[in-house]
Amino acid sequence: xxxxxxxxxxxxxxxxxxxxxxxxxxxxxxxxxxxxxxxxxxxxxxxxxxxxxxxxxxxxxxxxxxxxxxxxxxxxxxxxxxxxxxxxxxxxxxxxxxxxxxxxxxxxxxxxxxxxxxxxxxxxxxxxxxxxxxxxxxxxxxxxxxxxxxxxxxxxxxxxxxxxxxxxxxxxxxxxxxxxxxxxxxxxxxxxxxxxxxxxxxxxxxxxxxxxxxxxxxxxxxxxxxxxxxxxxxxxxxxxxxxxxxxxxxxxxxxxxxxxxxxxxxxxxxxxxxxxxxx
Amino acid sequence: xxxxxxxxxxxxxxxxxxxxxxxxxxxxxxxxxxxxxxxxxxxxxxxxxxxxxxxxxxxxxxxxxxxxxxxxxxxxxxxxxxxxxxxxxxxxxxxxxxxxxxxxxxxxxxxxxxxxxxxxxxxxxxxxxxxxxxxxxxxxxxxxxxxxxxxxxxxxxxxxxxxxxxxxxxxxxxxxxxxxxxxxxxxxxxxxxxxxxxxxxxxxxxxxxxxxxxxxxxxxxxxxxxxxxxxxxxxxxxxxxxxxxxxxxxxxxxxxxxxxxxxxxxxxxxxxxxxxxxx
Numbered sequence: 001x002x003x004x005x006x007x008x009x010x011x012x013x014x015x016x017x018x019x020x021x022x023x024x025x026x027x028x029x030x031x032x033x034x035x036x037x038x039x040x041x042x043x044x045x046x047x048x049x050x051x052x053x054x055x056x057x058x059x060x061x062x063x064x065x066x067x068x069x070x071x072x073x074x075x076x077x078x079x080x081x082x083x084x085x086x087x088x089x090x091x092x093x094x095x096x097x098x099x100x101x102x103x104x105x106x107x108x109x110x111x112x113x114x115x116x117x118x119x120x121x122x123x124x125x126x127x128x129x130x131x132x133x134x135x136x137x138x139x140x141x142x143x144x145x146x147x148x149x150x151x152x153x154x155x156x157x158x159x160x161x162x163x164x165x166x167x168x169x170x171x172x173x174x175x176x177x178x179x180x181x182x183x184x185x186x187x188x189x190x191x192x193x194x195x196x197x198x199x200x201x202x203x204x205x206x207x208x209x210x211x212x213x214x215x216x217x218x219x220x221x222x223x224x225x226x227x228x229x230x231x232x233x234x235x236x237x238x239x240x241x242x243x244x245x246x247x248x249x250x251x252x253x254x255x256x257x258x259x260x261x262x263x264x265x266x267x268x269x270x271x272x273x274x275x276x277x278x279x
Numbered sequence: 280x281x282x283x284x285x286x287x288x289x290x291x292x293x294x295x296x297x298x299x300x301x302x303x304x305x306x307x308x309x310x311x312x313x314x315x316x317x318x319x320x321x322x323x324x325x326x327x328x329x330x331x332x333x334x335x336x337x338x339x340x341x342x343x344x345x346x347x348x349x350x351x352x353x354x355x356x357x358x359x360x361x362x363x364x365x366x367x368x369x370x371x372x373x374x375x376x377x378x379x380x381x382x383x384x385x386x387x388x389x390x391x392x393x394x395x396x397x398x399x400x401x402x403x404x405x406x407x408x409x410x411x412x413x414x415x416x417x418x419x420x421x422x423x424x425x426x427x428x429x430x431x432x433x434x435x436x437x438x439x440x441x442x443x444x445x446x447x448x449x450x451x452x453x454x455x456x457x458x459x460x461x462x463x464x465x466x467x468x469x470x471x472x473x474x475x476x477x478x479x480x481x482x483x484x485x486x487x488x489x490x491x492x493x494x495x496x497x498x499x500x501x502x503x504x505x506x507x508x509x510x511x512x513x514x515x516x517x518x519x520x521x522x523x524x525x526x527x528x529x530x531x532x533x534x535x536x537x538x539x540x541x542x543x544x545x546x547x548x549x550x551x552x553x554x555x556x557x558x
Binding site for chain 2: 117118119120121136137139166168172176177179180181183185186187188189190191192193194195196197198204205206207208209210211212214215216217218219220221222223224227228231232235238239240241242243244245246248249250251252256257259261264265267269270271272273274275277278
């Protein structure tokens with residue numbers, strides 16, 4: 001099977017590695033607009049060749065779109081215009097907008113909307129790693145809008161990558177990811193800015209920063225080119241969750257201001273219930 | 280050297296393991312008020328015996344206090360009342376209050392105020408692990424208020440545990456830890472509550488929660504018995520940082536509300552500068 005990866009960065013590159021390694025793809029074609037990334041992807045052996053989009057689509061059985069979500073808005077309709085029997089899938093972090101956009105596209109059935117729940121704070125082809133995706137979930141959205149054979153092929157690919165499948169409609173997906181992914185990035189960015197803003201003696205931060213701080217601030221290294229479009233696309237949900245998060249922080253603030261340590265204990269005990277969810 | 284650990288939990292237990300393993304302590308005595316923890320500490324071989332505080336102090340060369348910071352308020356003066364030439368050190372996360380309290384104690388010189396920058400979100404003797412502390416920093420506060428021989432012995436112990444030493448006055452320490460540790464815990468607790476509050480379909484969280492969410496919410500499992508006293512002790516600094524953090528989050532909120540994606544990009548690029556500090 002020949003597979004094209006459009007956008008050979010963290011996700012596309014890691015997928016390319018796994019597709020070859022598992023023997024799913026006999027050949028991986030890369031489509032990549034950034035010349036430095038093209039060269040790096042070839043150097044690292046992530047892809048077998050770099051082709052322009054049109055040629056890659058014609059030459060492929062499956063086209064996987066792993067660009068930032070803003071680029072998907074142009075890319076998905078464009079690729080669907082060109083496909084015959086190929087299967088097209090994306091890996092974007094938001095789903096409602098793009099699925100609304102292509103709802104009436106004559107080739108809508110060839111597209112399978114997916115979101116593999118894996119990533120790191122790094123980006124670009126150098127960020128691609130072996131063994132990504134294993135034991136993680138992939139969401140498939142609005143499955144019923146895709147052709148059955150396309151869904152079956154996509155399911156097979158993700159299972160061979162070691163992932164388990166979760167089915168969800170796009171609207172629910174976008175709400176859920178606002179909670180379990182997007183807000184984490186905002187808190188991490190804001191935490192980094194909090195520390196960088198006030199702390200002048202950076203050496204002191206560097207010396208004292210322990211595992212806990214690194215853990216909560218790690219996502220602050222994430223790329224704006226990926227995240228601004230996600231926040232824009234999922235704006236309403238992210239704003240809802242952000243408002244809720246600020247009001248939760250205000251409860252901690254009120255406890256400290258009023259020295260209400262009983263309520264502070266309650267808030268922390270409530271938070272401890274996350275143990276049920278995160279092992 | 281006989282060493283007593285007062286409070287055989289995550290920190291005390293992990294220290295006991297390392298002290299024995301490195302041959303620093305020929306014998307480790309545990310002082311522990313919780314009977315279940317006493318039994319567990321003996322079962323796990325963390326300590327050689329459990330003794331009442333008074334007997335342990337008499338029998339020891341070094342007494343390490345690893346209780347929550349509220350207990351230190353009673354414990355440090357009490358132990359200093361009993362020591363002759365022994366060295367007493369703590370491992371508490373706040374420093375100004377306790378050092379102010381014992382400032383004029385006749386045995387002040389025998390006490391060395393320390394804060395090893397290591398921990399996990401777990402607590403109790405079962406949470407103790409081998410290999411803790413290695414390659415992390417330990418802060419020694421107000422060194423000049425301690426006897427020289429006491430400081431030298433404490434430095435030797437921490438170096439043998441594989442830690443590097445940072446010297447700081449207690450007031451600066453408490454400001455710094457508000458930034459690089461305490462605020463991380465509050466954001467994590469608040470993030471857990473945000474998700475638990477709004478999200479009713481827990482299965483969906485569990486399925487979709489990826490590494491990023493786990494990373495930012497992990498500290499929310501931390502014990503209120505440890506953290507409420509820390510927030511209480513370091514209240515002014517924590518409130519300052521929390522206010523700053525809320526105002527940083529409001530900037531993200533304003534960007535989304537006003538759809539100012541240029542400023543949103545600036546905020547994220549600013550946050551990316553944390554790369555200079557956290558590798």
